[in-house]
Amino acid sequence: MRKVSLPDLPEVSRNIMTIALNWLGRTPLTRRRALWGLALVAPNVLGLLFFFGIPVLNAFITSFQEWNAIKPPVPIGFANFERLANDSAFWQALTNTLKLLIFAVPVGVASALFVALLLNQQLRGRGIFRTIYFLPVVTSTVAAAMVWTWIFQPRYGLAGNLLSPLGLRDLNWLTRPDLVLIPIGIVMVWQRIGFDMVLFLAGLQNIPRQLYEAAIIDGANRWQRFRFVTLPMLSPTTFFIVLLSVINAFQVFDQVYVMTARTTRGGVGGSAVTLTYFMYDRGFLKSEFGYASAIAMVLFLIILGMTILQLRLQRRWVYYESEGGV
Amino acid sequence: MRHAKRCSWLLVVLLFALVVSVAYAQDVPVIGAQNCAEPGNLTMWVWDENWARVIGSAIDVWSEKYCPGATVDLQVQPWQQYWDLLKTNVAGGNMPDVFNVSQDRFFFYASNDALLDLQTYFDEAGVDTSVWGSGMIDPYRWGDNGDLYAAPVNWDTIVIFYNKDIFDAAGISYPSEKWDWYGFAAAAAALTNAEQDIYGAAVYSEYQSGYPNWIASTGIPPIVGPGRTQCTLTETSSLDALNFLKDLYDNGYMPSVSIMGGASADDAFNFWLAGKLAMVSAGSWKLPTALEEATFNWDVVRLPRNPETGRTRSIVHSVGYVASANTPNPDLAANLIVYLSSDEGQRFFAEAGGVAPANPAVQQIWVDSFGDTEVNIQAFIDATEDSQGVTVFDEIWDKINTELVVNVFDLGVSVEQAAQDACDFINTQLSAVR
Secondary structure, X not given: OOOOOOOOOOHHHHHHHHXXXXXHOOOHHHXXXXXXXXXXXXXXXXXXXXXXXXXXXXXXXXXXXXXXXXXXXXXXXXXXXXXXXXXXXXXXXXXXXXXXXXXXXXXXXXXXXXXXXXXXXXXXXXXXXXXXXXXXXXXXXXXXXXXXXXXXXXXXXXXXXXXXXXXXXXXXXXXXXXXXXXHHHXXXXXXXXXXXXXXXXXXXXXXXXXXXXXXXXXXXXXXXXXXXXXXXXXXXXXXXXXXXXXXXXXXXXXXXHHHOOOOOOOOHHHOOOOHHHHHHHHHHHOOOHHHHHHHHHHHHHHHHHHHHHHHHHHHHHOOOHHHOOO | OHHHHHHHHHXXXXXXXXXXXXXXXXXXXXXXXXXXOOOOEEEEEEOOHHHHHXXXXXXXXXHHHHOOOOEEEEEEOOHXXXXXXXXXXXXXXXXXXXXXXXXXXXXXXXXXXXXXXXHHHHHHOOOOHHHOOHHHHHHHEEOOOOEEOOEEOEEEOEEEEEEHHHHHHHOOOOOOOOOEHHHHHHHHHHHOEOOOOEEEEEOOOOHHHOHHHHHHOOOOOOOEOHHHOOEOOOOXXXXXXHHHHHHHHHOOOOOOHHHHOOOOHHHHHHHHHOOOEEEEEEEHHHHHHHHHHOOOOEEEEOOOEOOOOOOOOEEOEOOEEEEEOOOOOHHHHHHHHHHHHOHHHHHHHHHHOOOEEXXXXXXXXXXXXXXXXXXXXXXXXXXXXXXXXXXXOOHHXXXXXXXXXXXXXXXXXXXXXXXXXXXXXHHHHHHHHO
């Protein structure tokens, strides 16, 4: 078999790429296997192509047009992108998104890991707890965000009651421009913990027991075992979760939409507007679909850039057992 | 022979007398229904389940009596998605043939030539459009001739709903038709009971039910002036009205937006239903809810008069029926709209109760539909007399309008500052529209 060198991609995509590249090779066996593989992924790929690829292509074309959805589109070159660079509302949305990301990704990943470690113990009723932590994932974001809206209502809300010993009962969480991102970030984290927890649990269960046994024989204490066995062995999972969380944070929309719907949509002075909300606002509220598509393209480039950056950085901290230790 | 001739004359005279008496016995309708020229298929969108039921029954009669063979695919698209879906369907070239619009969103579709000019159809069908109050239809006029592009379905006016029990507990007499702002402020102060967590009033909510009514009673159009050229929020009388409300809020007689959980009229009304508010301003569409859900004694009264102008003015809004400019069956669409606005078509709304029909011929049926109630329903009808149509005409401004409410009645921003911020935005938008 021809040996192909590849960048350090996660396991799944690496396998797919290996298959694809070998398909170009001459061996009939690999070719047949490749065909099988392709046939098996075809339904998904075709679905993606039709229901995702074509709209994406359309959005790409629209981003170079001025279009209000009723009158025929007018091509305007890069004008949408130039306008975007000078639009303070765009920079505000980007800043808000980054703030949410800086909060939600570390806090979310750390909490998920913590919960996963807890629920990886031999614990009575472990299944029930795992279900409870996973529930937010399968709850409709809209319904959940509405409940959270009540929680953050001053005076009558749960948050206010819990914080009242600190004298913080009457905080207008959802209208104050300086506070509004906090509840939104909390809901983001709360909703993601369950999903990340399941991934972490799978990762934890893949760590060979003998590593811990060896560590114990070497005299490692609990913390050292966590630090020098669990964390490195878990790093591919952690990497995957961080990657997904970052993408997720860039796409936050529902929470903003629902939690500010009853007061000022997008927060007072745009204080809660995220990039996707900004896109929705320009597209559906202001009927500037060309401009909204340009925002979508920029968002795509940002996420792509972040992902490539992370793929590069992973070499420094992600440890794949199959490749041999460092 | 001669005898036979006389007989036939007699017959003619008798027949004529019969026709005339029948015509007089049956009142001439205010708006009459017409037979359609040719049946076909139409799609129609509404956003309200109840309306869909009422309109559905009306359409059944229409397609049986006036247009045999015609079919209408009536779809309910819930309000939360209605405008987004409409826009995506417009973009995809799939606009419904007939649909409901509100006065504030009419502008977008009209200014993009997406709507059918109904004026000629009204003229042909002999519809006297002056039977509809000007506040109901003026926002639906478009083009140089001021042609009418919509037929109004209903009207809503705003009054004060008050909790009689809270009045009794505070030992205050119920408000009367003639009360003014001072009387209102005094009542709000006396009714507030901080210990029991009861507020005197909440009347500042966003758009139709809230603060614009108070501005309107000073005599100027709220938010946007006539001709859609100038923001009016920074004018002295607007500022006075807003400051009057802000004082009530600052004194603790009105709860903040956050305490009620939102800036919308629904949030204020639900707070009132929960027994935490003595007075709330709300529209006629809230009557059925109040009759069903209020667990205390209550009544309604017209908005208090402005002490300087002596006027009480309600913001009126009418939902409209419009047709798509690209419908393949414009004649049929217009015929259906005329039927739905006719005495016969509007009767379904009047009898269903809840929604006040735009056609004055069936007004009384609407009042009677509430049955034996002590509630002063006449107040809603009286409020149509000196009323103000909706002046905000785009959902972006809707957001600015909410932002003004949140700024003033939640974040403690001064009226002057909040009004200036709102006007800066609105004036920029207005010049962009021009």
